[in-house]
Amino acid sequence: MFSHLGITSEVSPESDFSVLFVDDEGPIRAALQRLFHRANFRSYFAGSVKEAKKLLYDQSIRVVVTDYLMPEENGLELLRYIQEHRPAVVRVMMSGHSDLQLVLSAINENEIFKFIVKPWDDQEMRLAVTLALAQAKLVDRLFELTKENERLRSILSEIALLCPDSLLRHRTANLNEESEASRRVQEVDHA
C-alpha cells in the first residue's frame, strides 16, 4: 500500500524511529501500548506534557501523538513547544472533545499532521501512526537530498572554475542562486 513511499505497513526490520504517546489517562496509554506492542518501532509513553518534554530529548522520537485536554499544560501547548524546538517531529493530536475550534487551531497554528477523534478506531490509529512515520522519513529524505544537492553543486562550481567555457559558468552561477534559495526554504522547513 505504501510501497511507493519505500515502506510497508507490515512488520519490517526494526525502525530506528520512535513514537511518543502523551495522555494523562493510564488506561489510554495501556490500550495504546497493546495496540503498538508488535509494531516495528519503539513506543514511548508520557502522562503529562512535562514528562513528554523530557522524553523529547531522545532524538529518535520522530512522531508525537498527544491528547488535548490534560491537567496543567494541554496538548496544544505541547505541540507549540515541539514546533519551536523539534520542528521535524510529526505531530498528531487526539481528543474526545469534538470542538471544531480546537481542531481548526490545531491544524492552522500547530500544523498537525492528523487529528484523531476519541474513541478511535484501531485501524485508523495504526494507519495514522504509520503515515506519520512515513512523513518523518520523507522529511529526513528531503533533508538528505538537499544536502546531497548542495554537495553536487559545489563540485559543479569547482569544475566550472576550471573550465573556460563561459556558458557553463553562467549556468552554474544560475544553479547556485537557485540552490541557495531552495536551501533557505529547507532551513525554514527543517529548522
Added chain:
Amino acid sequence: MTPFEATATAVSATSSSDPFSVLLVDDEEALLQPLVEVLEDLGYTVTPAKSGNEALAIFKSTPIDLVVTDVRMPNGDGNWLGKQLRSLDPNLQIIFMSGYADFSDLCMIVNNHAYSFLQKPFGLDSFRSEVKQAAAYVRSIHSNNQKSRSLSEQVVRARQELAFRTERLEIEQERLAGILADATFGFIAIDDAFTVHNVNPWMTSLFAEIGVDRPIAVGDTLAAEYSCPFCAKVFALCSACRDTREPVTEYMECSKTEKYLELHAYPLNFRGEQSGFALLVNDKTELQQLQVRLHQTAKLASIGELAAGVAHEINNPLAFVRSNLHTLNEYVTELAALASTLYKFADNGDSLPALDLTKLLEKLDIKYIMQDSTSLVEETNDGIERVAKIVRDLKTFARADNAEREDLNVNQAISDALNLTRNELKYTVTVQTDLAEIPILRGFPQQLVQVFTNLFVNAAQAMPEKGTLTIITAPDNDDVLITVTDTGSGIEETVLSRIFDPFYTTKAPGKGTGMGLSISFGIIERHGGTITASSKVGIGTTFEIRLPVNPVVEE
C-alpha cells in the same frame, strides 16, 4: 408694530407740559405783537406770519398745533389759507379773527370747519381764554388719537395671538388624536360610570374582531352584560381599577382571535381630581410565541451544552474500552489458533513435538497475551464502570427533583466547578480562593457545582482581558456564606435587577439562553438559601450565596 408706528407714538405723546406751537397770522403789525406776547405768556411757542402765503410756507416747514388767522389779508386771505392748511392736515384746528366779516366770509369760515371765530375788536382776556380752550381741545384730540391708536394696536395683537393659539391648540389636538389613532395598542378612557370618553381605532377593531355585537364608540357605556370572555375581563379589570384606584395588569389568551393580550388599567387624574381611568391593550401574541419557542430552545441548548461537556468524559473511557476489545479479539484469535493446532494433534492422537510447541507459543506471543489479558479486562471493566457512572450522574442531573439529598461539601463543589471551568478561566483569570472550614450541609452537590460553574463562566466572560476571580467561603451563624467576586466589567443597575429573570440575557443571540442564573436561583432556593448580586460598572460584580446549615425546605 412697525418702526414708523413706534416713532409716531413717541412724537405724538403730548401732555399739557409739552410745548404747544401756535401759528399766528395777521397783516396788522400793531395787532400781531401784543397777541404774540399774550400767547408766549401762556407758555406756547408762537410763530407770527403777516400773510396767508407766508403762513402756508411756515406751516409746511414747522410743526404747528393750532392756527390763529385774520380773514382779510393781502397775499392770501384767511379763508384761502384755511383751505390750503386743511388739505395738508384735515384735523387741524383753526381760529379765525375778523373785524368786518360779511355773510360770505362767515359761510367760508363755517365750511372751513373753524374751531371758532373771534369778532374784532376783542379783549386780550377773551383771546387768551379762546386760545387756551382750543389748545386744550387739540391736546385732548392728540391724546385720544394716541390712546385709540394704542388700543387698536392691542386689539390687533390680541387677535393675532388668539388666532395663533387657536391654531396651535388645533394642531396639538390633531397630533394627540393622531397618536392614539395610529397607535398599535388599544386605548380606551372611561369615567367612573363606565361611559366611554375616548377610544382609538385599534381598540374599536379589536372589539369588532372579537365580535362584540355593537361597536364601541364615544358616549357608549360599558356594561357587564357583554357575553364574551374578553369583555367580561375588561369589565372586571375596569371595576377593579375604579375601586382600588391602583393600576392593574392582566394577561389573557383570546381563543376567538388566537391572540395573547396584555390588559393594563390605570386611574386618571385631571387637575388633582380623580377622573375615571384608562385601559391599554397590547397584543403580546408574538412575544408569547417567542417565549414558548425560547423555552424549548433553552432546553435544547442546555442539553447541547451538557452533551458537549459529557462527551469528553465519556469518550476517554470509550476510547480505551474500544481499543482494548479490539486487542482482546486479536488475543482470542491467536489463542484459537493455538487451540486448533492442539486439537489437530489431539484428534490424530499425536503428541506435539516440544520444539514446535515452543515455536508456536513464541510466534503467537502467548506469554504476553497471558500477562496482559488480566489487566486488559480489568481496565476495560473500569472504563465501562466509568461510562455507567456518568450516565447515572446524568440521570441524577436530569431528574434533580427526585434526587435524594446527600452530604454536601461546599468547598468540594467549588473545587469541582473550578476544575470544570479550568479551560475558560486559565488564560485570563487569576483565581484566588479562601475556603474556610465550614460545616457539611445536606443537599445536591452536582446542582451546586452547576451553580458555581455558571458563576465562574459568567465571571470569565466579564473579564475578557485579565482579571481576578475571588471565591471565599465562611461560616456565618447558622449559615454558610459564599462570595464570588470578579474584577470584570460590572453590571448596570437596570440589568442587575433582572439577571435572575428567566430568559433574560445580555449576551448575543445564540450565545446565552438567559437560563443560567435563573436555574441557579432555583437551585439555591431548593437548598433553602439565597443568592444576591451587587455590582459596580467598571469595577466588578459580587454574588453572595447564603446556605443554611439546617434548611427549612419542603421535601
